Amino acid sequence: MTRSRACTAVLERQRLKFSDCGSIVPCKCMPLYELMPARKHLNTLHLRQKFRSTWTTDGSVREEICEIETSKLTSGLLCTSADRTGMFGKYLNSGGMGKICPKPVGDGSLYVPVGWTDFLGACPDTCYVDCTYNLNAQAVSFTNPKYPNGSNYGTTIIGNFSLDFIRRSMAANAPFFAYVASHAPHGPATPSPTYADLYSGADVIAPRTTSYGIHSPDKHWVVAVQPPITQQYSLTELDDFYKNRMRALRSVDDILHDAHAAVAAAGQLDNTWWFFTSDHGLHLGQFCLGPCKRQPYDTDIRIPFLVVGPGVPTGFREELAGIVDLASTFLDIANATDSFGTHPMDGRSMLPLMTAGTPQTLDGWRDAYLIEYTATTGEVGQPSGLDDHLKDNANNTFIGLRIKNSTMDLSYFEFTDAVKDWDFKGPNLFCELYNFTVDAAQLHNLCPSADKGFLAALHAQLRGQLACSGSDCV
Numbered sequence: 477m478t479r480s481r482a483c484t485a486v487l488e489r490q491r492l493k494f495s496d497c498g499s500i501v502p503c504k505c506m507p508l509y510e511l512m513p514a515r516k517h518l519n520t521l522h523l524r525q526k527f528r529s530t531w532t533t534d535g536s537v538r539e540e541i542c543e544i545e546t547s548k549l550t551s552g553l554l555c556t557s558a559d560r561t562g563m564f565g566k567y568l569n570s571g572g573m574g575k576i577c578p579k580p581v582g583d584g585s586l587y588v589p590v591g592w593t594d595f596l597g598a599c600p601d602t603c604y605v606d607c608t609y610n611l612n613a614q615a616v617s618f619t620n621p622k623y624p625n626g627s628n629y630g631t632t633i634i635g636n637f638s639l640d641f642i643r644r645s646m647a648a649n650a651p652f653f654a655y656v657a658s659h660a661p662h663g664p665a666t667p668s669p670t671y672a673d674l675y676s677g678a679d680v681i682a683p684r685t686t687s688y689g690i691h692s693p694d695k696h697w698v699v700a701v702q703p704p705i706t707q708q709y710s711l712t713e714l715d716d717f718y719k720n721r722m723r724a725l726r727s728v729d730d731i732l733h734d735a736h737a738a739v740a741a742a743g744q745l746d747n748t749w750w751f752f753t754s755d756h757g758l759h760l761g762q763f764c765l766g767p768c769k770r771q772p773y774d775t776d777i778r779i780p781f782l783v784v785g786p787g788v789p790t791g792f793r794e795e796l797a798g799i800v801d802l803a804s805t806f807l808d809i810a811n812a813t814d815s816f817g818t819h820p821m822d823g824r825s826m827l828p829l830m831t832a833g834t835p836q837t838l839d840g841w842r843d844a845y846l847i848e849y850t851a852t853t854g855e856v857g858q859p860s861g862l863d864d865h866l867k868d869n870a871n872n873t874f875i876g877l878r879i880k881n882s883t884m885d886l887s888y889f890e891f892t893d894a895v896k897d898w899d900f901k902g903p904n905l906f907c908e909l910y911n912f913t914v915d916a917a918q919l920h921n922l923c924p925s926a927d928k929g930f931l932a933a934l935h936a937q938l939r940g941q942l943a944c945s946g947s948d949c950v
Contacts, residue, residue, distance in 0.1 A: 492788050492830055496880060497753070497781035497797045549803045550591025550653075552812040559650040562594035564638040565630075565657035566601045573601060578608050578615035586613045596637045602659060604630045604666035604724075611637075629668045631658045631724070635731035642735055646742040653806070656731060660724035663767065667723030675722045682710070682718040682760040685775075686917040692763045694921040696891045696906050698872045699771070702764035702865055709865075714760050717767050749785035749809060753799060766865030770849060772876050772889045772908065773918050777847060785809075789832045796845045796880050801826050843881035846941045849874055851894045870895045876908075877938050885912040888934045900942070907931065 550561050567576065567589070575585040577599035588595045588610065597610040607630050608617045618628040638656045645652035667674075682688075689705045705714070732752070739748050759765045759775040769776045779799065801823035806812075808825035824842070828834060851873045876889030890905045909922040909931070923931065 492783045492791055492793065494781040494783075494793050494795070494797050494826075494829075496794055496878075497779055497799070546589060546591065549806060552807045553653050553810050554591060554593075555812065558653045558810065559648075560593045560641070560645050560652040561591060561655075562596075562638065562641040562645075562652065563589075563592045563655045563657070564594075564596045564641070565598055565634040566659050567597045567657070568601065570601055573597070573599060576610050578610065581608060584615075586610050586615060588613050594637075594641050596634065598630060598634070598659065602662070604659060604664070607633070609633070629727070631660045631727035631731070632668060634658050635727070635734065638731065639734055639738060643738050643742075646739070646744060653810075654735075656735075658728050658731070660728050661721035663717065665717060665720035665724045667720055668727045671723040671726040674726065675719045680715075680719055680722065682714040685762060687762040687773075687775075687919060689761055690763055690919065692919070692921075694924070695763065695908060696872070696874075698866055698869050699763050699765065705761055705764050705865075709766075710761065713766060713865075718760060746786055750783065751802065752780065752782045753802075754779045755799065764865065766867060768867045770852070770868050770872060772847060772849070772874055772887065774916075777878070783830055785830065787832055788830045793829050794880075795829060795838060795841045796843065796878060797826055797829070798823070798845055843879060844937065844941070845878045846938075847876050847878060847889075848942075850898075875900060875938060875942055877934070877941065879937075880912075886910060887912070887918070888938065890935070890938065907935075909934070 553561055567573065570581075574582050575587040576582055576589070576597050578584055578586060581599040595610065595612055599608045599610065606617070606619065606628055608615060618633055634656065635658075638654055642652065642654055645654075691702070691704070693700050736745075736750075739745055756769045757774070757776045757778055758767065758769055759771060759773065760767050762773065762775050763771075765771065781797070781799075804823045804825045805827055808827045829838060829841075849872075851868050851870050871891065871893040873894040874889045874891045876887060878887050879885070887908075887910050889908045890900065891907070892900050892902055892905055896902070907923040909926055910918040910920070911922060912918075
């Protein structure tokens with residue numbers, strides 16, 4: 477894989493990498509979902525049933541739930557250290573964009589969410605070309621017949637507005653917070669014409685990892701019924717998609733490269749923090765699955781997480797962390813206090829882990845991380861042929877823990893049907909257990925042979941986190 481100029485120059489040489497950083501939900505394709513209420517607020521504020529009532533077959537979450545957390549971050553920053561806050565790109569999934577987007581995508585209210593001084597929301601959220609935008613409560617679009625995928629290419633537009641915001645802020649000597657969220661490289665991974673011919677060689681293929689093309693009858697139903705991956709399926713559905721994802725990412729790299737150059741030109745590199753991450757992972761042929769997410773394996777859960785900032789050492793941290801920790805970390809860096817009264821934010825500040833001289837294992841840090849997923853369909857489907865690689869089902873609903881400490885390194889998950897058993901109260905739920913010390917590829921489900929007492933302890937620990945509220949959540 478050819479590394480981008482931006483990631484090589486800005487991140488790879490200077491970065492601190494969190495090697496066990498995880499998503500909390502391996503599906504919701506919206507960058508701001510790390511700021512939405514997770515288990516702590518759903519239980520503490522009695523929002524669990526409201527969350528259930530807003531669950532839809534496309535996995536959308538209503539905007540008023542997400543905005544509880546988002547406004548805490550932006551208002552906390554504005555009240556303390558940031559003069560300007562900018563959001564550029566994908567804000568929420570389609571279900572949360574109704575009052576934000578212009579017609580016909582939304583209702584035309586052109587609402588700007590609380591706390592953003594500069595706002596560019598892409599409409600629809602999945603758009604690459606010919607998008608419309610909510611630009612600070614104005615409906616705008618960018619067209620140029622000469623460049624069907626050029627001047628109106630979504631990632632480029634997001635980059636141009638974010639760079640203008642950064643440059644204006646530095647010219648005014650105004651502290652700022654920029655949240656840049658491209659849709660790339662999400663499917664269909666439409667590349668800019670500038671990069672459409674890159675990575676066309678036969679050697680650029682989806683990674684053939686240990687679990688690629690492996691039939692796994694010991695896993696839950698959606699995975700166990702996957703058909704074999706044919707040569708044609710590999711070529712058209714996996715390898716071609718992988719090439720386009722690489723191409724689409726080059727435009728993201730351009731944003732980062734140009735942002736770094738702008739900050740350097742202003743002489744502010746030593747005062748600027750950079751965070752580079754994603755909302756979830758992706759499987760491409762692992763366990764015979766097609767291109768998607770929605771599974772509890774490292775391909776879907778583990779995400780890139782790199783940090784460059786003042787005093788941040790280069791190297792790796794191995795503590796369990798996740799994007800739910802971002803908001804608390806941003807507020808800590810800004811010396812801002814939580815603006816939500818007695819109910820603290822989900823997640824923990826990772827700032828102590830980013831300080832030079834911090835021990836490699838920080839006392840008091842979490843050793844378990846809750847992960848949960850509710851299927852985005854209420855239907856139970858059946859694969860119809862050799863090329864039908866089922867992506868989701870109502871019974872692909874799970875809760876689980878990623879556990880890592882001095883004695884164990886494992887993941888444990890329980891599965892149910894979202895339609896029949898929303899609260900995971902059914903008897904004899906199917907489970908999966910993996911020991912990363914000897915099985916990092918998660919090939920062998922240990923649940924059928926594991927000690928029953930050990931499974932009972934894992935079940936109790938998981939249910940404790942599922943029902944936690946307030947400071948009981950880790």
